[in-house]
Amino acid sequence: MLSLRISASSGVPVYLQLEQQIKQAIASGLLRSGDPLPSTRRTAADLRINPNTVARAFQNLEREGIIRTVPGGGTFVASLASLAPGLLKAEKLRRIRPIAEQLAVEASQLQLSPTDLHKLLDAALNDLAKSRRTRSSDPAPEGDQ
Amino acid sequence: MTTFAIQTDALAKTYGLGNKKVHAVDGLNLNVPEGSIYGLLGRNSAGKTTTIRMAMGLARPTSGEIKVFGLNPAVDPERVTVLRQIGYVPEDKMLAALTPRKLLELNRSFYPDTWSDDLARKVIKRLELPLDTAFMKLSLGNKTKSALACAIAQRSRLLILDEPTTGLDPIALDELLRLLVEDCTADGRTIFLSTHQLAEIEQIADHIGIMDRGRILLEGPLDDIRSSFRRLTVTGAALPTTNPAILSIKQQPHATQYILQSSPEAFAQDLAVNGATIVESDPMSLNEIFLELCRTSEASEADREEEFA
């Protein structure tokens, strides 16, 4: 079952948090096209938030074509093929943005140049790729080295 | 056309005489839209309970007006029509019967049209209310739960809850929020909550009113309020000091901190245009908004008293 976490006091409007988390869930595969979503009232009760807030979030998502409501009742994730692939990417970028901004602030305080920063990022990505490769080719647990 | 469940117009309530006069409510303009979950926030002696008592007809206004569903709640027969549609949890959680079970059985006879035994059972189960403990042996939390069970099972058009979280542990509090959202908001019903628990209000309320010293400091949809308030840390020269958008200014060693109460984007743009640098821009939680408003109101009240002294 979909687990959403809403923080009422974070300063981000609750309906926005809901929308973002549903989009995120779709982006990471936790929700697939055709999956049912609980009703507005059920979602509100489970999260202990105002039903109008949930209704607003669902309305926005429906307008963007991410979910659809069936006339007989019930809300479902829309078929993702119809969604512009760029939308999900925009969501992913939005998620990473705060870290990027923080990195920029810290780097400027330490008076590192943009080139240093790019080198640092490339190194980190390389290390990550390397460790992924080693892990896949050596399933046995590490002994003492 | 929004109808209002509760509406007041320059409502005032004064106690005592002469020097000892207490203005519990002092020119209150409250507007609770029907179908909303409205949270009334305020410090301990802000006048919240007095206002609620006037809405229930337990006290009469000294001046001004209060209307519930457009009717006068203090005078029969309108009073009876109003009370038929209200579920009430008072601030004082003393029971009017020997046990919670007896209280529920007594209360259900007053609301034959809307009472639901099923809902009563649901509330009893969710809140874990002991039905047969004598009220003298009941803990404060259980007394609150009894009052809540009575009010919620009425399925009233308006729920008035005065400090409904008294004595409730976190689990019970969570269950209460769930019950309120699940069973008390259908069919355009209204919930009016008066509480100190800002975190809970922030979650379920869609309208709030901040009350201090008998009057409303701020009222409106919660989302609008949250988007109107912002904390800005700014550096630069010749920074503005008077602007209706500014709630308060704090001078820090190398920067100025603004608390804005309206159109923060416009203000920020203004600053940028005039060459100032916005170092930090953060939204504010309801708690921070509340504290800031009360502090500012207290400060301006003190200034005014000094002027007259």
Place this chain on the structure above:
Amino acid sequence: MIAHLGLSFLIFIFPLVAAAVWKIRSIQRAAAKAERDALPFVPTSTPDPALLRGLPSARRIFLVQHLKAAAFLYLIESWTIAFIFTLPLFTLASVNSAKWLNHSAYLWYSFITGATHFTQFLTTMVLFSAIAAIMPMRFGPEARFYRTRPIPISFVFWTKILSILFAMIAGAVTGIALSFALFFVLKGPIWQNLPAAIPRILGPDDADVAQLYASLLITSAPSIFLSIITTIALLFSVVVFLGSAPVLRLKNAALPMLMIPVLLVPFGITILSFNSGTGTPQFLRTLYIYLNLGPPPPLGYALIPIALTAVFLTCARLFANHQEL
């Protein structure tokens, strides 16, 4: 004498205490059983007497609750009054009877003075009943509960006040009737066998007895009993009126402005009636307070306390509209 009084008090108090203990025990047993059983909330509706079916259910239940309490009060009062009035039948010392030379006269005298000395008890009883009637409407969680349910203020007021008032008057009537019946059964119609005049045998040493005798012969028992009823109503309505008076609300305390006179009035009346010798002062006679030996006030005066009762209760009802809880 003391032993007699002690014994009679025990006989009086025994059924009341026994009933109270039994009631408390049964409530405790029911409460313990309820806690053990832990039944789910499945309320049963009991059918109400057909007479009340016209009322909305909320008012019906409220009314039935108060009628039950009033019936309880009625029983206590009937028992008490009957007991006090028939006490002379069983506790007479025959030494005084000799002075009176006429046993019937002495018996009758004891009965009447028993009735009139009853005033202290009467005023206390009325005072407490009136306070018990009015206070649950003004203070406490019960008051706030009923004030926030959809029943009109007038319904609450009249149900509480009238049920207790009628219970008290009915209890007085029943008690008096019972004691009269007992007298009749045990001693025959004493009041018909009184001597027409004071026995001439009484000499100057018995002047006090002679005076009492004279008063006794012109005393009208029915007037006394009517007076008991109108005085109950009058006192009750005065206390209810005072207890309903507007409250001076200071910051955190509430002082009913006129509560202190509530305690002074009934005791004042009692003291007055005791100090009045062979007759009661004119002021009290106007109020048809006829609680001593002597000539009765004109019957028409009985209308005065009845009218005053209506006035006081109406004012109390109007006060109730403005009460704040």
